[in-house]
Structures are given as structure tokens and as C-alpha cells.
Amino acid sequence: MKSSYAGIVGAPVxxxxxxxxxxxETFAKQVNFxxxxxxxxxxxxxxxxxxVNLTDGERRELARxxxxxxxxxxxxxxxxxxxxxxxxxxxARHSVKAGATGIVLMxxxxxxxxxxxxxxxxxxxxxxxxxxxxxxxxxxxxNVDLNMDVLEQLMDRLPGFVAIxxxxxxxxxxxxxxxxxxxxxxxxxxxxxxxxxxTSVPVGGQGCFSACSEVAPRLTAGLYQAxxxxxxxxxRELQFKVRRLLKVVMHNxxxxxxxAMELLGRPxxxxxxxxxxxxxxEKAWVKAELTALGVFxxxxxxxxxxxxxxxxxxxxxxxx
Numbered sequence: 255m256k257s258s259y260a261g262i263v264g265a266p267v268x269x270x271x272x273x274x275x276x277x278x279e280t281f282a283k284q285v286n287f288x289x290x291x292x293x294x295x296x297x298x299x300x301x302x303x304x305x306v307n308l309t310d311g312e313r314r315e316l317a318r319x320x321x322x323x324x325x326x327x328x329x330x331x332x333x334x335x336x337x338x339x340x341x342x343x344x345x346a347r348h349s350v351k352a353g354a355t356g357i358v359l360m361x362x363x364x365x366x367x368x369x370x371x372x373x374x375x376x377x378x379x380x381x382x383x384x385x386x387x388x389x390x391x392x393x394x395x396x397n398v399d400l401n402m403d404v405l406e407q408l409m410d411r412l413p414g415f416v417a418i419x420x421x422x423x424x425x426x427x428x429x430x431x432x433x434x435x436x437x438x439x440x441x442x443x444x445x446x447x448x449x450x451x452x453t454s455v456p457v458g459g460q461g462c463f464s465a466c467s468e469v470a471p472r473l474t475a476g477l478y479q480a481x482x483x484x485x486x487x488x489x490r491e492l493q494f495k496v497r498r499l500l501k502v503v504m505h506n507x508x509x510x511x512x513x514a515m516e517l518l519g520r521p522x523x524x525x526x527x528x529x530x531x532x533x534x535x536e537k538a539w540v541k542a543e544l545t546a547l548g549v550f551x552x553x554x555x556x557x558x559x560x561x562x563x564x565x566x567x568x569x570x571x572x573x574x
Contacts, residue, residue: 257443259329259417260460261294262478264467267508267515268303268316269522276312278319280522283557284468285323287520290558291471294461295329296320297358297388301395302465302508305333307526314348321353329355331388337364339375346383356386356414363396372398373407386414392421392447402434409438419463421447432458448500449474452493455481465503466496469514469544470553473499495547502543506532510540517541518549519556 266288269280288296298320299305299313308316317332324330332349334357336342346357359379361372380387389408393399399422408415420428428446435442436458443460451462466474477496480489503511509525513532516522517540524531532540544550 257416257441257460259295259443262292262461262467262474263419263445263463264288264293264296264328265300265302265463265465266296266298266468267511267522268299268308270526271523274526276308276316277523278315281316282319282323284520284522285320287554287557288467288471289324289327291467291554292475293328293464293467293471295331295355296324297331297333297463300333300358300463302511303333304508304526304529305335307529310345313345314352317345317349317354318352329386331356331358331386333358333390334379335360335363335390337362339378342375342379343382346379346385350383350385354385356388356416357383358388358390358419360390360392361396361398361400363398366397369401369404372400372404373411376408377411380412380414384414386416387412389415389418390421391418394421402430405431405434406438409434409440409442415440415442417443417445419445419447423447423450425453428454428459429457448504449477449496450493451477451481451496452486452489465507465511466499468520469503469511469518470496470499470547470549472553473547473549498543499547499549502540506530506536510536513537513540514544514549517544518553 266284269277271277285296299308299316320330332354334342334345334349349357359376362375391400418431420431432444435444444458446454446459446462448465449462464474473495477489477492480492509529509532512522512524
């Protein structure tokens with residue numbers, strides 16, 4: 255059963271000016287770039303967007319700019335995770351009031367909460383804002399694994415539960431999630447944490463959160479399209495390329511992503527501490543890898559999609 259939220263989830267970095275303040279104008283350009291290049295929805299600020307490096311005021315203004323820049327062209331989701339439920343509720347209310355489609359929410363971290371406390375956290379935050387929910391399962395970050403019992407309760411209690419981002423990178427867990435969705439006959443999109451689509455789509459996956467779209471949107475979209483239409487040979491070739499690119503962008507992320515964007519004419523500044531900028535050796539490696547992958551030849555330069563690429567990416571895709 256195909257979800258209306260199937261596809262590539264754009265997860266932009268957060269741009270900073272030279273004085274280390276958020277560059278909201280450039281952030282709006284990023285949102286437009288991702289929409290032009292065919293993402294199905296946008297979620298911000300994920301950890302790739304340095305969510306834990308942003309103040310509450312910055313997160314609120316970024317939510318407003320996200321909605322304004324997307325201008326209704328794609329659904330928008332704001333990552334509102336906090337260790338405390340009331341804090342997440344407050345940001346969630348603000349985000350949906352600003353016009354966001356919904357929220358991305360992790361389990362409360364640090365507290366090692368039990369299953370019932372975790373369920374109540376998700377239910378309380380989602381019901382407080384009235385928006386759609388993308389559940390974010392990242393046990394390495396939270397030390398909490400959302401097991402199938404918890405997910406089933408959330409599916410039963412929250413009609414706005416529309417997708418799950420599974421960042422376990424564990425095929426057994428992802429398969430169990432897809433089986434649960436199928437058994438419950440829910441229109442819930444199961445996303446891999448990043449672009450491991452060749453293995454996830456056949457078991458019921460319907461897309462991914464994307465670390466690569468701001469660097470190589472055409473390569474990323476091509477991989478998704480090949481998987482969606484069942485072209486295994488093409489998908490395998492593209493998955494190997496995307497895996498090589500992921501090794502680059504996930505190294506000291508998001509610093510290397512920001513440097514790659516600078517090389518492509520889409521500067522977004524550096525990162526906030528404790529994330530350090532890439533060294534000269536790392537910069538040389540990033541440039542060499544992008545060259546070897548054909549990124550400079552085949553991907554858009556600057557802030558606008560070239561030709562009609564954005565329209566081509568948005569063509570009707572086969573059901574997955």
C-alpha cells in the first residue's frame with residue numbers, strides 16, 4: 255500500500271553566516287533547491303542540520319522560513335525532539351501553527367524511559383500540535399529502541415502517524431517495521447535513515463531521509479526511481495555510487511556536506527562547534543571523490559535546478 259509520503263525526504267543543513275548566526279535567506283534558497291530537484295517532502299532541522307546546535311529561537315524561526323519557502327509545494331515537517339515532553343510539545347505547537355504539515359519526533363533521550371512513558375511522549379506531543387507525525391527511531395542516539403509493541407500502540411492511537419525514519423541500519427528491524435505496517439494495513443511510509451534503497455524498497459520501504467540530495471540530487475533521485483520501478487541492475491549500479499558518496503558526506507558530517515556544497519556553488523558557511531571544519535587533506539579528498547563520481551559534470555551548479563530536472567524527478571512513479 256503506497257503512502258502519499260513515499261519518496262526522498264530532503265534534510266537540509268543549517269547555513270551560518272561568518273558571524274555564526276543562522277543565514278535564513280540562504281536556508282530559503284536550500285528549501286527551494288530541494289523542491290526544484292524533486293524531493294517529496296522536507297524535514298528540518300535533523301542532526302544533519304545541527305538541531306542540537308540551535309537555540310530554541312533559531313529553531314522556531316527556521317520552522318517559519320521552511321514553511322514560507324516551501325510555499326505548499328511539498329509537505330514540511332519540523333524536528334521537535336527534546337529530552338522533555340513539554341519542551342517538544344511547545345515547539346511542535348509553534349511549528350504546526352506556523353503552517354508545517356507535522357513533526358519529526360524521537361523517543362525522549364537520557365531518561366531511559368519505559369515503553370509506556372515512550373508511548374505517552376509521542377501521543378502527548380502529537381495530539382498537542384494536531385499535525386502529522388514522522389516517528390524517528392535512532393537507538394544509537396537515544397539509547398532507546400522503539401520495539402514493535404511500541405510502534406503498534408502508536409499506530410493504533412495516532413491516526414496522524416504517517417511515516418517512520420528507521421536509523422538502526424539493521425535489516426531485520428527494518429523488515430519487521432515493514433511487516434507490521436503491512437499487517438496493520440496502514441498507509442505509513444517506512445524510510446531508511448539514509449540512502450540504502452536497493453535493499454529496503456523490496457521489503458516495503460518507501461523512501462529515505464537523504465544526506466546526499468543537497469550535493470547530488472540527480473544521483474539520489476535516479477536511485478529511488480530505479481528501485482521504485484524494480485530495475486535491479488540499474489539500482490545496484492547507482493546504489494554503489496551513492497554508497498561511495500555517503501562515505502564522503504557522512505565523514506565529519508555535516509562539515510563535509512557543507513564543503514561539497516561550496517564546491518558546487520551553493521555555499522552555506524561552516525559548522526558550529528564541536529563540529530570542526532574539514533582539514534586541507536579532507537577537502538582534497540572530498541573534491542577528488544566528487545570528481546571521480548561525476549558530481550561536477552552531472553549535478554546542478556548553483557541554487558537552481560538546470561533544465562527541467564525538477565519536473566522530471568516529480569513525474570509519476572510506480573507504486574512501491
